[in-house]
Structures are given as structure tokens and as C-alpha cells.
Amino acid sequence: MAFLALDHVNKRFGDHIAVEDFTLSVKKGEFISLLGPSGCGKTTTLQMIAGFVDPTAGSIHLEGRDLLSTKPAQRGLGIVFQSYALFPHMTASENIAFGLEMRGIARAEREGKVRDALAMVGLDGYGDRYPRRMSGGQQQRVALARALVIKPDVLLLDEPLSNLDAKLREDMQIELRQIQRNLGTTTVLVTHDQTEAMALSDRIVVMSKGRIEQIGTPQETYERPASAFVSQFLGKTNEFPAEIRLSDGAQKLIFGSCEWQAPAGPSGPVTVTVRPEKVGFASPKSDSLKGRVVSRIFQGNHWLFQCETECGPAIVVRQNNGEPQPEEGETVSLIWRKDDMGLRRAGESR
Amino acid sequence: MSAAAPARYPVPWKLLLPALMLFIAVVLIPLAMTIMLSFHKWGQYTGIEPVFILENWREIWSDSYFHEMFLRTFRIAVAATLLTAICGAPEAYILNRMRAPWKGIFLLIILGPLLISVVARTLGWALLFGGQNGIANKALMSIGLIDTPIPFMFTETGVIIALAHVMMPFMVLSVWAALQRVDPQIENAAMSLGAGPLTIIRRIILPQIMPGILSGGIIVFSLCASAFATPAIIGGRRLKVAATLAYDEFLNTLNWPLGAAVAVLLLMAIVLIVVSSNALIERRYAEAFR
Amino acid sequence: MSKNGPVALIFHTLFVIFMLAPIVVVCLVAFTPEGFLSLPVNGFSLRWFRAIASYPEFINAFWVSLWLGAASSLIALFFAIPAALAIARYQFPGRDALSALFLSPLMIPHVVLGIAFLRFFTQAGIGGTFTALIIAHVILVFPFALRLTLAAATGMNRSVEMAAISLGAGSWTLFRRVTLPLILPGVVSGWALAFIQSFDEVTMTIFLAAPGTETLPVRMFLYVQDNIDPLVTSVSACVIAITMAALILLDRIYGLDRVLAGHSDRSR
CATH class of the missing domain: 2.40.50.140 (Nucleic acid-binding proteins)
Structure with a gap:
């Protein structure tokens, strides 16, 4: 049974069709990438799962419960934004603790969890730093820790590595994959970088102009592209x-x-x-x-x-x-x- | 597609309603009441009678005293605006070419007076102009620029200079903002093509900062035309402008309806001039400067 | 960066003298030891500053101005913050008209505002009261409070708020814990600029102030209308000093260029 199911989801902005007839079922623990050029509707799809954009038609279910009738604040999803979106007026620890606080978790328990989360992303001892005093890679880790500490049902990653330089991006890919494997958190990644999608995902959803071009494992999409678009987008051909x-x-x-x-x-x-x-x-x-x-x-x-x-x-x-x-x-x-x-x-x- | 506006926020009317109610109650209604007031009748002994007559408007329309007063108001405003443009635009350009610490310091010195009370600033001019042996005249005579003292106090010249000083920061600020949008390499580009400094200013810089000068001019003009404290102090009791006349009608003569008519006319004239010149500027520069 | 030539520097020097002369003269005359208006050529004296103490009108007017500025700026923010958030974030029909309305006190001549409020408050039966002054000044400073709050809200990274929502923050928590702290520099500067505007305003206030509710600029103006003597220069010098202090503070919190940028778009 599908863990996260998107069923015939459509989104229009006025006359513009951003996402058309998007159907996808994600298994528990799976790492899925939405891959495509900018404007292909991948971010809109992610925002519909997150609840920041309402679909024009279709349904989204998480473990059988209707996600669309749940407020964004109650969906219990962890999100890492492209800009990281750290709270600049809070320290790394306060950032990570925010979600726990919203869930009414007691201070003592919070502190422990925050410490563990910092350790998980390799930032022990950085808890008292403010985001602006951290490097891009460190901010990225804080954003990841903040999203994961609330034990989300689904982790949504919106181009999380695109602001890092090439070397750091490769390191973070490996680390991200490891953390995700260890925790077994179902993950949806949005990216325009096909090597990133292939390196990280169990399955890739290739999108173009609001439509799904192909869903398959990295090998399938690379070796047996279903369309000219897929074969050209996934490397030279x-x-x-x-x-x-x-x-x-x-x-x-x-x-x-x-x-x-x-x-x-x-x-x-x-x-x-x-x-x-x-x-x-x-x-x-x-x-x-x-x-x-x-x-x-x-x-x-x-x-x-x-x-x-x-x-x-x-x-x-x-x-x-x-x-x-x-x-x-x-x-x-x-x-x-x-x-x-x-x-x-x-x-x-x- | 990250620009897509999140839809799951409360309706903006909830956020807007308090301010909107406030403005309807305390801006629109009083303005409407003032317009109504300008049509009411006033008598020395009867006070304000809430009837609808055109007497006040007819008086302003036919009495040459009001013509002269409005003409003087706009003459002063135009002259002061020109003075700010002629001095403020070059100064903004010079300021923009200064090095790091001086740039900030002089910007503060020139813009800072904007926040100092108009009464205090005008008082300074009253002291400088003060009578035949004012400091300004003494200084001008000592450097041999003039032979006989110029009468500044209670003259249009004095009001224009003081107003230009009061409004100068607006002009500098407006031109400064326009200069920030000019590519700093553009002068070098022009120089490499063989343009001299004056040609660069006239052909390259001036056209680019013209919108800034014009929009600064609109601000300065509308503020000068409705200025009160400066013409009242420097111009004295006889050199009346629209704002000081309206004040007199309200607080000395107590002919509120006539004062309201003067004020409404002033408002309409300023709104008309500002809106139409804004539209003209936007049409003229819309394509080139987006 | 290219340097200015000698002609430009002479022009600049004359310009700065022109800008500073009246302010410097006021401050100098304030220190005169004489009993009449004159530059302090025979030494400096504080006698005219001490003289302020024996004119309770000025002291009273100062307190009226201080409370009026503080209260009206704060009240204006209560209305301006939600309005700024709405305008910054939503595209809705009538949005431009609404911002034009909210900024209209900048465009309406203060003498017209004064007359309109005088008529309105007299009809409402609260003419000459401190309450009337506060209401009038709330309107007067509203555009300044709105502009700076709006600039802060527009410049804010929206995904920070989305992050807070995804972590479970409700709308009030979101505002209190994330939005407000992030726009706070703009809000504080908006308050400070609004305060200065209120503190300096004379044209509108003179229509509304009655004996007892006269603000400092109104008192100064009325005094200057009768006669100009060293006392009013020492009062002015104090006002200039206070404004300078506020200015430097504002520059430190927010950057003066940004504050003044909110000041310039008056005609829009």
C-alpha cells in the first residue's frame, strides 16, 4: 500500500497549467526525486504536498488520511528549503528546537533531542551559533536537523544542495543519503540536477512542462528513457x-x-x-x-x-x-x- | 514556481480593516466635511450657517486679492523648486563621486536637516536675514558680492531662499536615488569613446538622472506650495500665501467657510499638478527606465 | 571612483555652508551672553538655556510633544503593521488604491489636514483636547510607519515563514516568534521616523492645539511670531540637539539611507 499517494493532481495559475495529472505513489522509506528543468512544476508539486499551494484538482493522501484537508502546520512534514529558511534571529539550537516547542515537548527533553540532532548532522558544539555566522554547508545541516528532529512522516527537500559549491555538494549528497537510510524517512527531493537525482534516489520522476515524462529507477530512466526529453535531460545522447x-x-x-x-x-x-x-x-x-x-x-x-x-x-x-x-x-x-x-x-x- | 503565493493565509481584509476604518473615519469624512464647509455661509454675527451657497467660491474667483495671493504662492513654489534643482542635482552628483567616509558624512549633513524642526531652521534664516545688518548681508558685502544690503526679511526673495533650504534634502535624496541606478562604469565607457567631462554630464548623466530631478521637483513643489511656517516667519504678516491665508481665516477672522474654500482649492491645485506631472514623467520615461 | 575637480569642491563647500549656516547660527546665538540677538563674540554663556526653566510654557510644550510623538507613533504601528503585511503579501483588487489612501497624508497639504481635523474634532466635541491631537498625529505619521514596515515585510524571505508553519506554528505564534522579530528593525525605525515627524510637525498641529495642548514647535512658532529673542534660539538649539541624537540612533539601528528612502517617495 502506498505511503504517500498523489492522485491525478492538477494545479493551474490562471491560464497557466503548472502541474497536470500528476499521479505518484511513494512507498514507506523510499527516496523519490522530482527531476526536471525550472518551470516544470516540480516545486509546485512539492508545495502542494507541503500545503503552501492548494491543488486545483486531485487528492493527496498520507497513510490513507487526506492531506489536503489538513492545515500545513498540522501535516507533520519536514521541509528543507532552497534558501534553508533558517530563523536568523535564533541560534542553531533554537532553530532546531522550534518544531519540538510547537509540539509542546518539555524543555529538558527538547535539549536532549536538539543535541542528538546536531550530532547527527555533525555539528556538535555549534548549537549557540547564529545562522549568519555559519557557512552555507553548516546552515544546510542545521536546516536538515530542524526538519528531521520532529520525526516527520515525509521529508521534503527543495533543491537543498543547489546553493553549495560542487565539492561540498558531493559530500552532502553522500551524507544526506546515509542519514536518510539510517532514519528510514520517506523523502521527496526536488532537483534540476540529474546526477544528484541519480546519486540519491530509489526512483526518479522526470517532469517536463507540468507533466510526468517517466517514473523509474535511476538505471531505468538512464538506460531506457521513455521519451526524447528524458534521454536528453539525463545526460548527453x-x-x-x-x-x-x-x-x-x-x-x-x-x-x-x-x-x-x-x-x-x-x-x-x-x-x-x-x-x-x-x-x-x-x-x-x-x-x-x-x-x-x-x-x-x-x-x-x-x-x-x-x-x-x-x-x-x-x-x-x-x-x-x-x-x-x-x-x-x-x-x-x-x-x-x-x-x-x-x-x-x-x-x-x- | 517558488514565486507562487501561498494561499493558506487568512484573508487580507482582516489585516486591512483596522487601518481602512481609521482612514475612512478620520481622513475621508473630515475631508468631505471640509469640502461641505467651503459651501457654507458665514456672517460676522451669525457664525457658520449650514446652507449650500457658492459665495465663498465666487469671492475667491472674483477678488483680485485671492488671485494675487495664489499667483504669489505658485511663483514662490516654482522659484524655490528651480533653486533646489539647480543646486541639489549637481550636489547629489558630486556627493556620489566622493570616497567612502566623506560620502556618508556629507550625506548625513545634507539630509539630516530634513528631520530638524522647520521652525528651528526657519528661525536660523530669520537670524541670518534679520534686518539691514543681518549676517547674510554682512557676509555678502564683505566678500564684495553686493554693495548695498539686499532686503531678505519680509520679501519673496527671502521666502524662496529659506524654502529652498528647507526642501533641499528632498531634491538631493531624489537625485541621489536616481544616481544609484546609473552604472558606475558608464562614465568610463563614455570617456573611452572620447567624451569630455562636460559632454559626459550633459549627454550621459543628465538624461539618466532627469526622472530623479523631475520627481524630486514634484515633491519640492507640492511642499513649497503648501508651506506654512517658513512663509509665515520670513514673509511676515503682509506677504500672504495660501496656507497662511487659510490660517488667518480660521484662527483670526474666524471665517471658516472661506478658509476651507482656500484650503480645498489649494489641495485640488496641488493634487492636479502632482498627478498630471507624475503621469507625464511616467509616460516620458516609462520605456527607458524600468 | 573618479575624483571631483576643484570647481566641484568649491561648489560642494558653498552648498554645505548654505545647508548648515542657519542651523549653526541658531546654535551659536543660543550661547550669547547678551540680552539681545547677537553672535557670542564676547564669550559663551548658558544664561538663555537657564532662562528656559523660567518659561513653563516651553517645558510643558516639550512634554506634550514627547508624549504625543511616542503615543501616536505607537498607535500608528498597531494599524500599520497588519496593513503592511497584507499589502506586502497579497495581490488583491484595489491594492494600489488602498496603499495610495494609506499614503495620502503625505500628499495632502498639512494645512488642509489641519483644517479638516479642526472642523471634524470641533463637530465631534473633542476640539483642542490631547485625544484629538493624538488621533490627528496617528494619521499624520501613519505613512512613515507603513512605509518602513512595508519595506521590511517585502524584503523578508517568505520561506522562513513556511518553515515555521511546516514545523507546526499557528498564525499567532508565527507572527510573534518569527514574523515580528524579523521585521522588527523596520518597525522600530518606522516608529522613530514617525516620532520625529510628529515631534517636528507645526502646520497641522497649530490648528488643533489649544493652550495646554500646545506642542513645542507650535509654542516656538507662536513665540517667533511675536518676537525673536535669544530664548527661542536656545530652545531651538535643544530641539536640534535632540533631533541629532535621534538621528544618530536611527542610523545605528537601521541605516539612515534606508530610513530616508522611505521619506522621499512623497509624491507616489
């Missing part, structure tokens, strides 16, 4: 125009000078998609894509090639494993395993 047609009595996939065995399905134009790291260089053969290396960029642990092929531009990523790599201007043949390739019928790229 190559796309080649192709056609499936009957040739010599068999269905063939034809692109460039290649003629491959086609999977079952009707004839017609299709798009071949393949991730850059799945493409390899081969000696010229008849069933590979012919091209030329336009530029070669060294990026430490890998090489990035931009090629011009008979089917248009292509990107190839090769591990820097010591093997010789083609030079700029060299004629090459691109090849990949059939399993790594995706086929999309033309016109179905919503």
Missing part, C-alpha cells in the same frame, strides 16, 4: 535518423550505409539513440557508421570526441585506459552493441 523497411524479405534498420537486423515492429522512420560512452571506434566495416573526428578533448579520466558522421554529428566518450585513441581529422567507424541502442518511432518524442 546521440540521435541518428533511421528507417525500418523490408529488404531482401526481412525487416532491416537502415541508417547511413548501415543495414542492421531490425527488431519486430512496423516499417517507417525511426530515431536511433545511443549514449556516447556506449559508442566505440572500430576498423572500417560495412555495418558501422562512417565519420571523421572533428575535435578531441582530453578530460582526465576520459576523452571526449566530437565526430561528423554520415548521419550527422555524434559524441563519443572513451575511457582513458591507455589504449591509443584516434587523432583529430582521422576517419573512423562508430560501432555499438545492439542492446545499448534505443529506437524511437518518429513523432513520439513528446
Whole structure:
């Protein structure tokens, strides 16, 4: 049974449709990411769960009880805001204690819980500091502790790491994941950063223009993107125009000078998609894509090639494993395993 | 979408109602009563009679004494406004180019008087102007700027100078605000294109701070046109302006309806001028300065 | 930052002299040892400051002004804070008209306000009372209280409040524990600016004050109308000193530029 269930949720602001027909069920303890570019409706969805925005239609249930008829103050959700939203006039301890105080927990018990919460996020001894005297990462931890100390049914994270620099963001990702695993708190993260979503989540909800594009595990959404949008948003991808047609009595996939065995399905134009790291260089053969290396960029642990092929531009990523790599201007043949390739019928790229 | 306004707050009417009731009861009703008052009849022995007549308005319309008085009021206001613009705008520009500690110190010195009682400031001018051998005349004569003392006290010149001083901070503040929106690199850009200092001021800076000068001018004008304490002290009993005349009608002659008519006319004139010039400025500068 | 040339500095010096001259003159004359208006060329004396003590009208007027300013500014805040929160946060029809109404005391000439209040309070039977003065001054200072509170409320990070709500704070707790503390600098400065406005106001108040409820500026004005002597300069010097002290305090709490910025948009 679903722990947190959003059922056909819609939100309109005047004529603008912010969220359309959003249905999602979250299991207890699950870490879900809402991933998409800005304006895709992910934050609005989060705010509807939090209660700061009322849906135009649809329902939201938490453990079977109707969340929409509950005031935001009584929903019992922990929220970490993008700006952290710490109370600037209260110390770290007072910030963390605020939610406990609202629940009428006695001072002595409060103090213990606050101490534990500070320890959990690695801020022992910082309790008496005011937020403005803390670094971004420390403020982030206080915000997390403040949200978690009330033992929320669901933890909502609104782009919590976007204000941190790259190195700190990676550390916080690991730490956040660990804390979430230990506590088993059901978590909904809103982010526009696909690596963050993939690193943290059990499942990712990819959104675009207010609609859900795909729901799946990080591997599923990356390896088998349900739409052009998903495949492009989750990392770089190559796309080649192709056609499936009957040739010599068999269905063939034809692109460039290649003629491959086609999977079952009707004839017609299709798009071949393949991730850059799945493409390899081969000696010229008849069933590979012919091209030329336009530029070669060294990026430490890998090489990035931009090629011009008979089917248009292509990107190839090769591990820097010591093997010789083609030079700029060299004629090459691109090849990949059939399993790594995706086929999309033309016109179905919503 | 984080800008989406949270909807789960109590209706704003609950928050607005106290202030709204207060303003209806103690601003709108008294103003309406004053307008009514201007149509009432007044007699030396009968006092105010609550009838609807146009006598007060007709008197202001036909009596040249009132024409002269309103003309003087607006003449003084225009002159004082020009004086503040001519002195205040360059000063704001100079101030903006100063270095860190001096900038703040001089801003405080120039804007601070805004908060000092108008009576105290005008008293200072009365002391400076005071009679034939006032300090101002002595100073001007000693540096050879004038040969004979200028009569400041009880003259329009004196009122204009004192009013310009009283209102100057508003102009400096308004131009200062406009200057804060000017890109500090823009002068260097103009210089790199070969513009001299005067060209930069005339072609680059002035057009950008013009809205500030104009909106400052509106503020200063409306305050000057309705000024009371300064014209009363420097102008004396004979040099009447609209505000001092209304005061006389109310507290000396006790002809309240006539005083109310003068006040209502003053209010209407100022509102008309302020609103229409605001609209003009906004139309003129709407596109360029958003 | 580019430097000012010599012409600019001469202009600046003359300008500053122009701005300070009347204020400095008042303060200097206040220290004269003579019995008539003159600069203290033959030494300084405090005789005219001591003389204030024997004029109870000035002392009384000072207390009236002090209480009037303090009370009316405080009362104005009670009305202004909720209104500012509503205007800062909600888009509703008539919002602009309402803010225009609330700021209208800035645009209405004080002489008109004085006349309107005189008529109104006389009809209401409370003409010349301290209560009438307070009500009038609440209206007078309301725009200043509103502006600074509004600026503070607009500049506030809304997600801080959402955080408090998500942690279980009800609306009163939210206001008392989070919203009010966060807008407090604006509220305090609004009070202080309102106080100064009330303390200095003469044009409107002169219509409403009766003997016994005369404020200090009104008393000073009426005194100057009769004759100008060193006594009124020493009183003025005291007023200037008090204002300066308030000014410096205000600068420390909130930053004077921000306070005065709330002062300038009079015509809107």
C-alpha cells in the first residue's frame, strides 16, 4: 500500500497549467526525486504536498488520511528549503528546537533531542551559533536537523544542495543519503540536477512542462528513457535518423550505409539513440557508421570526441585506459552493441 | 514556481480593516466635511450657517486679492523648486563621486536637516536675514558680492531662499536615488569613446538622472506650495500665501467657510499638478527606465 | 571612483555652508551672553538655556510633544503593521488604491489636514483636547510607519515563514516568534521616523492645539511670531540637539539611507 499517494493532481495559475495529472505513489522509506528543468512544476508539486499551494484538482493522501484537508502546520512534514529558511534571529539550537516547542515537548527533553540532532548532522558544539555566522554547508545541516528532529512522516527537500559549491555538494549528497537510510524517512527531493537525482534516489520522476515524462529507477530512466526529453535531460545522447523497411524479405534498420537486423515492429522512420560512452571506434566495416573526428578533448579520466558522421554529428566518450585513441581529422567507424541502442518511432518524442 | 503565493493565509481584509476604518473615519469624512464647509455661509454675527451657497467660491474667483495671493504662492513654489534643482542635482552628483567616509558624512549633513524642526531652521534664516545688518548681508558685502544690503526679511526673495533650504534634502535624496541606478562604469565607457567631462554630464548623466530631478521637483513643489511656517516667519504678516491665508481665516477672522474654500482649492491645485506631472514623467520615461 | 575637480569642491563647500549656516547660527546665538540677538563674540554663556526653566510654557510644550510623538507613533504601528503585511503579501483588487489612501497624508497639504481635523474634532466635541491631537498625529505619521514596515515585510524571505508553519506554528505564534522579530528593525525605525515627524510637525498641529495642548514647535512658532529673542534660539538649539541624537540612533539601528528612502517617495 502506498505511503504517500498523489492522485491525478492538477494545479493551474490562471491560464497557466503548472502541474497536470500528476499521479505518484511513494512507498514507506523510499527516496523519490522530482527531476526536471525550472518551470516544470516540480516545486509546485512539492508545495502542494507541503500545503503552501492548494491543488486545483486531485487528492493527496498520507497513510490513507487526506492531506489536503489538513492545515500545513498540522501535516507533520519536514521541509528543507532552497534558501534553508533558517530563523536568523535564533541560534542553531533554537532553530532546531522550534518544531519540538510547537509540539509542546518539555524543555529538558527538547535539549536532549536538539543535541542528538546536531550530532547527527555533525555539528556538535555549534548549537549557540547564529545562522549568519555559519557557512552555507553548516546552515544546510542545521536546516536538515530542524526538519528531521520532529520525526516527520515525509521529508521534503527543495533543491537543498543547489546553493553549495560542487565539492561540498558531493559530500552532502553522500551524507544526506546515509542519514536518510539510517532514519528510514520517506523523502521527496526536488532537483534540476540529474546526477544528484541519480546519486540519491530509489526512483526518479522526470517532469517536463507540468507533466510526468517517466517514473523509474535511476538505471531505468538512464538506460531506457521513455521519451526524447528524458534521454536528453539525463545526460548527453546521440540521435541518428533511421528507417525500418523490408529488404531482401526481412525487416532491416537502415541508417547511413548501415543495414542492421531490425527488431519486430512496423516499417517507417525511426530515431536511433545511443549514449556516447556506449559508442566505440572500430576498423572500417560495412555495418558501422562512417565519420571523421572533428575535435578531441582530453578530460582526465576520459576523452571526449566530437565526430561528423554520415548521419550527422555524434559524441563519443572513451575511457582513458591507455589504449591509443584516434587523432583529430582521422576517419573512423562508430560501432555499438545492439542492446545499448534505443529506437524511437518518429513523432513520439513528446 | 517558488514565486507562487501561498494561499493558506487568512484573508487580507482582516489585516486591512483596522487601518481602512481609521482612514475612512478620520481622513475621508473630515475631508468631505471640509469640502461641505467651503459651501457654507458665514456672517460676522451669525457664525457658520449650514446652507449650500457658492459665495465663498465666487469671492475667491472674483477678488483680485485671492488671485494675487495664489499667483504669489505658485511663483514662490516654482522659484524655490528651480533653486533646489539647480543646486541639489549637481550636489547629489558630486556627493556620489566622493570616497567612502566623506560620502556618508556629507550625506548625513545634507539630509539630516530634513528631520530638524522647520521652525528651528526657519528661525536660523530669520537670524541670518534679520534686518539691514543681518549676517547674510554682512557676509555678502564683505566678500564684495553686493554693495548695498539686499532686503531678505519680509520679501519673496527671502521666502524662496529659506524654502529652498528647507526642501533641499528632498531634491538631493531624489537625485541621489536616481544616481544609484546609473552604472558606475558608464562614465568610463563614455570617456573611452572620447567624451569630455562636460559632454559626459550633459549627454550621459543628465538624461539618466532627469526622472530623479523631475520627481524630486514634484515633491519640492507640492511642499513649497503648501508651506506654512517658513512663509509665515520670513514673509511676515503682509506677504500672504495660501496656507497662511487659510490660517488667518480660521484662527483670526474666524471665517471658516472661506478658509476651507482656500484650503480645498489649494489641495485640488496641488493634487492636479502632482498627478498630471507624475503621469507625464511616467509616460516620458516609462520605456527607458524600468 | 573618479575624483571631483576643484570647481566641484568649491561648489560642494558653498552648498554645505548654505545647508548648515542657519542651523549653526541658531546654535551659536543660543550661547550669547547678551540680552539681545547677537553672535557670542564676547564669550559663551548658558544664561538663555537657564532662562528656559523660567518659561513653563516651553517645558510643558516639550512634554506634550514627547508624549504625543511616542503615543501616536505607537498607535500608528498597531494599524500599520497588519496593513503592511497584507499589502506586502497579497495581490488583491484595489491594492494600489488602498496603499495610495494609506499614503495620502503625505500628499495632502498639512494645512488642509489641519483644517479638516479642526472642523471634524470641533463637530465631534473633542476640539483642542490631547485625544484629538493624538488621533490627528496617528494619521499624520501613519505613512512613515507603513512605509518602513512595508519595506521590511517585502524584503523578508517568505520561506522562513513556511518553515515555521511546516514545523507546526499557528498564525499567532508565527507572527510573534518569527514574523515580528524579523521585521522588527523596520518597525522600530518606522516608529522613530514617525516620532520625529510628529515631534517636528507645526502646520497641522497649530490648528488643533489649544493652550495646554500646545506642542513645542507650535509654542516656538507662536513665540517667533511675536518676537525673536535669544530664548527661542536656545530652545531651538535643544530641539536640534535632540533631533541629532535621534538621528544618530536611527542610523545605528537601521541605516539612515534606508530610513530616508522611505521619506522621499512623497509624491507616489
